[in-house]
Amino acid sequence: MDIYIDKTEEENFKKLDEILETHGHDQGHLITILRDAQEVFGYLPEKVQSYLSLKLDIPISTVNGVVSFYSLFSQEKKGRFTIGVCLGTACYVKGAKDVLNAIKEELGLDSGETTLDHLFTLKDTRCIGACGLAPVVMINDDVHGKVTPSDIPSLLHQYIKKSKEEQDD
Amino acid sequence: MENIKEHDEKQMKEEQVSVYFNGIEYKVPKTVTVLEAARMNHIDIPSLCYLKDINEIGTCRVCLVEIEGVHALQASCVYPVRDGLKVKTNTERVRRARKTAVTLLLSNHHRECLTCIRNLNCELQNLADQLGIRDIPYTGEMYDYGFHNDNPVIQRDYNKCINCRRCLAICNKIQECHVYSPINRGLDTVIAPAFKKDLIEVSCIMCGQCVIACPTASLTEKESISDVWDVLSDNTKHIVVQTAPSIQVTIGEEFGMEIGSQVRGKLVAALRRLGFHKVFATDVTADLTIMEEANELIERLKEPEKLPLLSSCCPGWVKFAEHFYPEFLQNLSSCKSPHEMCGALTKSWYAKKYDLDPKDIINVAIMPCTAKKYEASRPELEVDGIRNVDFVLTTRELARMIRQAGIDFVNLPDEEYDEPFNQYSGAGTIFGATGGLFEAALRTAHYLITGDEIDIPDYTDARSQSxxxxxxxxxxxxxxSIAIAHGTGNAKEALDNHRTGKKKIDYMEVMACPGGCVGGGGQPILGGKDHKKISLDYRHNRSDALYNIDKSMEIRRSHENEQIKKIYEEFLGEPLSEVSKKYLHTTYVDRGKYPYVRTNE
Known part of the structure; x- marks a missing residue:
């Protein structure tokens, strides 16, 4: 009995098969495979975890145990952009809390939540090693340093614009 | 799993070393842990997460001891002995550390002991008592981890879980169903099925071994007691009760009797005093199962491609096959389990015979088993819209009802089962122990094929606890070629061996629980003060008791049972007849390993 894959999901699951192939269906590569799978799907839904459990012959309880253990993995659909506000010591004393609050207010979100339009996911993070730029906000792979609360609206606007442009293309 | 008695004897013969406990020298086998060595010599070291041979992970820190020359306290359950080892089990430092460990557990435990199902039978409660914990100074935030109650069998109170992982260990190592895993991290950790789903949503076989392993009331059976009290007060119903063969050798334990006490007469007497109108022995329909299954075996022998035949009387094993080995479903015997056969017959043959309306009959089954609760709720198990069995009570629940009714069980007189389900053969009785079904079926199959009786049929081969x-x-x-497996992990091995051709089989008996029904998930839990360590050896005494009953029976072969002959004459015709098929046989469902996701079928 195979897991049902919808037409709209076929492409992603094909990529998942390729990932499994690259890793030789090796149980020992579970974490790397999960990471690559998250790249493809954006998160790790039940179906993806079950599919990997089936193909790697690892009990689903174990797979889910690993996924739920590491904060690297998300089981919920994340936004197009993940905003990470560093709350490490240096950023914290430089006012990161105020920056975080400004974003919360602007987006109407709490930490760990995603906007309804799946554009932004807000997270607070531990030190990301860019203390010289404190306080630091990461949006996907972009690092923004010396952020103040008043920068927030324009900063977010850049990404809203970026997303619109993507859609128009 | 090895025979524990044999295992202990073997260990005793091994090379011995000297270990000093609290300054006194003891000779102990070289390969044991400090905890085992202490227990062999009647030195009490408390423990919580430890389950001999199954869960030895040193996580609860309750069995801490001082070891000379080692700075930190050590968990004795995972510390091997060596010659000249000096251990202190009873110093102020040790006592304080154990107390702290348990106090911390209690600080985040839902402490509702008075109304808890495991009140007075809880290992955590016993420990708190033994360690003299009088106050819990840690008053941090109480987490709410939730409560799951969405299936008819097993309920999970995460707020009473102490993360000992005994459920996980028995499920992974013995049953190999891999239902549980630590989910989340740190304070958020729960020992739960994937995605923290309810057991009914995942590939759980409902065997209840996790319930037996749980030291607290985090995992318990879902009680049907109040439902049964309700029907007992309903004068319009005719209420019959049936008892599985193994109940008579286990329920005595609930009333302080020796393990393996045979209390059939008192059991019947107690049920009558609870108000059941008729008390039946499931052993009778166990004989019937044997007749049907032996004939099915003979049929299949004519078409060897339909072999192997796999037994189907154990609902935990049936669900295991449905989840993990759907390709073998066609090999499962189509026979319903004995209690479902009893249910089907009480609402057909018995109803007609005694001029009762089947709709007014309530059949309550006293079973050693949590999976039987699930089985009774299966949609297939009804005939003409009437459920075969209405309620299933575990041995533990029946004991609670007897206590609630104020019945002095130990001093009850011996009474007999009611007609027409009162005469059974020794073959029906040994159903309750591993190897028993096979042995019983063999006695009958031999007669049916050869026309000869096997003389005194004691195949001790089928009875070891391996x-x-x-x-x-x-x-x-x-x-x-036959196989006998108990513990679904062993059945898995046998099926894999068959599939790969390593070891082909023609017939296999499977009991999901280690030891068979005597070790069932609904049997008494020995969590009281006298049973600090749960091991599996008590199952020997229980099954020995069943075999002793068999030996003392005049009729030991199912096909010699007069009542069975009568049922065939009056109602069924012959084994595997159309009537038999309608009432006594069933079908199975391919459930897959991931019942919660949509599959291609």
Whole structure:
């Protein structure tokens, strides 16, 4: 009995098969495979975890145990952009809390939540090693340093614009 | 799993070393842990997460001891002995550390002992008492981890879980169903099925071994007691009760009797005093199962491609096959389990015979088993819209009802079962122990094939507690490879061996629980003060008791049972007849390993 894959999901699951192939269906590569799978799907839904459990012959309880253990993995659909506000010591004393609050207010979100339009996911993070730029906000792979609360609206606007442009293309 | 008695004896013969406990020298086997060595010599070291041979992970820190020359306290359950080892089990430092460990557990435990199902039978409660914990100074935030109650069998109170992982260990190592895993991290950790789903949503077989393993009331059976009290007060109903063969050798334990006490007469007497109108022995329909299954075996022997035949009387095993080995479903015997057969017959043959309306009959089954609760709720198990069995009570629940009714069980007189389900053969009785079904079926199959009786049929071979046994038997000119497995992990091994051709089988008996029904998930839990360590050896005494009953029976073969002959004459015709098929046989469902996701079928 195979897991049902919808037409709209076929492409992603094909990529998942390729990932499994690259890793030789090796149980020992579970974490790397999960990471690559998250790249493809954006998160790790039940179906993806079950599919990997089936193909790697690892009990689903174990797979889910690993996924739920590491904060690297998300089981919920994340936004197009993940905003990470560093709350490490240096950023914290430089006012990161105020920056975080400004974003919360602007987006109407709490930490760990995603906007309804799946554009932004807000997270607070531990030190990301860019203390010289404190306080630091990461949006996907972009690092923004010396952020103040008043920068927030324009900063977010850049990404809203970026997303619109993507859609128009 | 090895025979624990044999295992202990073997260890005693091993090379001995000297270990000093609290300054006194003891000779102990070289390969044991400090905890085992202490227990062998009647030195009490408390423990919580430890389950001999199953869960030895040193996580609860309750069995801490001081070891000379080692700075930190050590968990004795995972510390091996060596010659000259000096251990202190009873110093102020040790006492304080154990107390702290348990106090911390209690600080985030839902402490509702008075109304808890495991009140007075809880290992955590016993420990708190033993360690003299009088206050819990840690007053941090109480987490709410939730409560799951969405299936008819097992309920999970995460707020009473102490993360000992005994449920996980028994499920992974013995049953190999891999239902549980630590989910989340740190304070958020729960020992739960994937995605923290309810057991009914995942590939759980409902065997209840996790319930037996749980030291607290985090995992318990879902009680049907109040439902049964309700029907007992309903004067319009005719309420019959049936008891599985193994109940008579286990329920005594609930009332302080020796393990393996045979209390059939008192059991019947107690049920009558609870208000049941008729008390039946499931052993009778166990005989019937044997008749049907032996005939099915004979049928299949004519078409060897339909072999192997796999027994189907254990609902935990049936669900295991449905989840993990759907390709073998066609090999499962189509026979319903004995209690469902009893249910089907009480609402057909018995109803007609005694001029009762089947709709007014309530059949309550006293079972050693949590999976039977699930089985009774299966949609297939009804005939003409009438449920075969209405309620299933575990041995533990029945004991609670007897206590609630104020019945002095130990001093009850012995009474007999009611007609027409009162005469059974020894073959029906040994159903309750691993190897028993096979042995019983063999007695009958031998007669049916060869026309000869096997003389005194005592195949002791089928009775050892080894988890998977293979054998060759010859009936007439037929040679059969048979296997007997208990613990679904062992059944898995046998099926894999069959599939790969490593070891082919023609017939296999499977009982999901280690030891068979005597070790069932609904049997008494020995969590009281006298049973600090749960091991599996008590199952020997229980099954020995069943075999002793068999030996003392005049009729030991199912096909000699007069009542069975009568049921065939008056109602069924012959084994595997159309009527038999309608009332006594069933079908199975391919459930897959991931019942919560949509599959291609």
């Amino acid at each position: 988890g998977l046994k293979y054998g060759e038997i010859t009936i007439g000119d037929k040679k059969l």
